[in-house]
Amino acid sequence: xxxxxxxxxxxxxxxxxxxxxxxxxxxxxxxxxxxxxxxxxxxxxxxxxxxxxxxxxxxxxxxxxxxxxxxxxxxxxxxxxxxxxxxxxxxxxxxxxxxxxxxxxxxxxxxxxxxxxxxxxxxxxxxxxxxxxxxxxxxxxxxxxxxxxxxxxxxxxxxxxxxxxxxxxxxxxxxxxxxxxxxxxxxxxxxxxxxxxxxxxxxxxxxxxxxxxxxxxxxxxxxxxxxxxxxxxxxxxxxxxxxxxxxxxxx
Amino acid sequence: xxxxxxxxxxxxxxxxxxxxxxxxxxxxxxxxxxxxxxxxxxxxxxxxxxxxxxxxxxxxxxxxxxxxxxxxxxxxxxxxxxxxxxxxxxxxxxxxxxxxxxxxxxxxxxxxxxxxxxxxxxxxxxxxxxxxxxxxxxxxxxxxxxxxxxxxxxxxxxxxxxxxxxxxxxxxxxxxxxxxxxxxxxxxxxxxxxxxxxxxxxxxxxxxxxxxxxxxxxxxxxxxxxxxxxxxxxxxxxxxxxxxxxxxxxxxxxxxxxxxxxxxxxxxxxxxxxxxx
Numbered sequence: 408x409x410x411x412x413x414x415x416x417x418x419x420x421x422x423x424x425x426x427x428x429x430x431x432x433x434x435x436x437x438x439x440x441x442x443x444x445x446x447x448x449x450x451x452x453x454x455x456x457x458x459x460x461x462x463x464x465x466x467x468x469x470x471x472x473x474x475x476x477x478x479x480x481x482x483x484x485x486x487x488x489x490x491x492x493x494x495x496x497x498x499x500x501x502x503x504x505x506x507x508x509x510x511x512x513x514x515x516x517x518x519x520x521x522x523x524x525x526x527x528x529x530x531x532x533x534x535x536x537x538x539x540x541x542x543x544x545x546x547x548x549x550x551x552x553x554x555x556x557x558x559x560x561x562x563x564x565x566x567x568x569x570x571x572x573x574x575x576x577x578x579x580x581x582x583x584x585x586x587x588x589x590x591x592x593x594x595x596x597x598x599x600x601x602x603x604x605x606x607x608x609x610x611x612x613x614x615x616x617x618x619x620x621x622x623x624x625x626x627x628x629x630x631x632x633x634x635x636x637x638x639x640x641x642x643x644x645x646x647x648x649x650x651x652x653x654x655x656x657x658x
Numbered sequence: 659x660x661x662x663x664x665x666x667x668x669x670x671x672x673x674x675x676x677x678x679x680x681x682x683x684x685x686x687x688x689x690x691x692x693x694x695x696x697x698x699x700x701x702x703x704x705x706x707x708x709x710x711x712x713x714x715x716x717x718x719x720x721x722x723x724x725x726x727x728x729x730x731x732x733x734x735x736x737x738x739x740x741x742x743x744x745x746x747x748x749x750x751x752x753x754x755x756x757x758x759x760x761x762x763x764x765x766x767x768x769x770x771x772x773x774x775x776x777x778x779x780x781x782x783x784x785x786x787x788x789x790x791x792x793x794x795x796x797x798x799x800x801x802x803x804x805x806x807x808x809x810x811x812x813x814x815x816x817x818x819x820x821x822x823x824x825x826x827x828x829x830x831x832x833x834x835x836x837x838x839x840x841x842x843x844x845x846x847x848x849x850x851x852x853x854x855x856x857x858x859x860x861x862x863x864x865x866x867x868x869x870x871x872x873x874x875x876x877x878x879x880x881x882x883x884x885x886x887x888x889x890x891x892x893x894x895x896x897x898x899x900x901x902x903x904x905x906x907x908x909x910x911x912x913x914x915x916x917x918x919x920x921x922x923x924x925x926x927x928x929x930x931x932x933x934x935x
Contacts, residue, residue: 424770435819501836509841515791516804517841523826601833603826609809612744613827617815619747619771
């Protein structure tokens with residue numbers, strides 16, 4: 408079965424010089440596609456989780472009474488929201504990368520303890536996190552003052568109000584925008600290519616450089632993979648949105 | 659009857675092949691270039707001194723000089739487009755450029771995608787830029803070690819599969835070289851001619867090109883695949899033949915401070931006019 412499957416794609420490659428689905432019959436190239444896909448998924452999942460945490464914490468800090476804390480958060484947002492993620496990746500990896508501790512396996516190499524994958528995760532999480540802070544802030548601001556006052560009249564502390572009243576309501580308002588931002592984040596992981604993170608785009612381009620005949624098939628793989636990945640994110644978020652819905656609240 | 663059938667078939671075949679070859683040469687690109695009076699050439703912007711940007715940001719270099727001469731010979735203006743190793747063939751395929759002179763190695767699988775025409779105008783092999791401190795002498799020493807490279811170079815795969823190196827391929831030369839300077843890899847695998855030019859430039863103190871050069875591979879310029887055996891392809895063959903014959907490439911090599919290669923001298927001898935002198 409597998410044999411005839413591979414044989415079929417070998418024939419396709421022979422008859423159509425630009426449609427060489429090499430990864431279906433060459434084990435090494437198949438390995439590259441799979442490892443690239445895993446790296447993209449791993450990067451996406453990690454960045455989604457970290458960026459949401461950053462968003463929640465950042466939005467809470469924005470509501471803090473201390474001016475300094477609020478200043479730090481708004482500085483962070485300005486820095487990460489107003490610079491391109493591409494530049495951030497280069498800056499983190501090449502500029503900040505020099506100041507991180509390194510270890511040396513052979514006396515010359517200086518392998519930084521934060522790898523290019525690590526920097527990609529940090530950079531992309533903070534990038535998307537900056538947007539998430541603003542998204543959650545918008546959600547928080549949509550919670551009526553009177554609701555908060557009612558909670559405070561019932562004896563809730565500031566933290567309790569945020570945790571039990573404001574945040575759950577704000578989250579519901581935030582989900583649609585959050586959905587957008589996370590979809591964007593998954594797509595932005597391709598930019599980690601610039602610091603040679605071996606994700607799906609990197610591996611695809613490597614394959615079509617080594618085998619120019621495999622370019623079209625690799626493009627197809629890229630499109631299908633990202634459609635599927637983003638599809639999973641969107642479906643998940645929509646399901647979550649429906650489950651979180653409070654009847655009569657927020658339309 | 660059988661004979662008649664056979665002869666009709668033969669005639670039909672002959673006719674169809676005539677029709678096919680006539681239809682093959684529509685010379686679309688050539689006509690387009692002449693009509694609009696402008697030749698768009700894809701060249702490198704990160705491969706000193708073949709194609710790079712000068713301090714004013716203009717694209718200059720040996721291949722740019724070649725591109726200018728092609729346009730001058732055709733009597734049209736030239737527009738230079740910076741291409742990268744990983745997209746140069748696609749640019750040509752999609753008609754974003756009419757001609758590609760971009761330090762491309764002439765490989766069999768590339769000939770199936772773009773219209774590569776001879777004679778090859780240059781050649782280079784694979785070597786590494788590495789710190790003297792590591793005392794590299796043979797390729798086997800790269801096994802299981804991180805080696806920086808550039809996306810789009812055909813020898814990345816060879817170095818990985820033959821010598822087991824871990825190639826970390828960056829999108830551009832600048833990133834790969836920066837990673838080497840930052841000691842993120844033990845070497846930068848690239849064309850020996852380009853590494854030589856870097857070493858001569860004096861900015862790589864303490865580095866050298868220690869390996870025996872491997873996989874010497876001629877370079878090729880390319881026209882769109884459909885133009886390969888038509889006017890444009892034939893014309894570019896003629897341009898290259900003349901560059902070799904009258905020593906123009908040797909002169910360009912000297913102009914741009916490239917260490918002279920035995921390949922160009924051999925080609926110069928090979929195509930020498932037998933009546934000259």
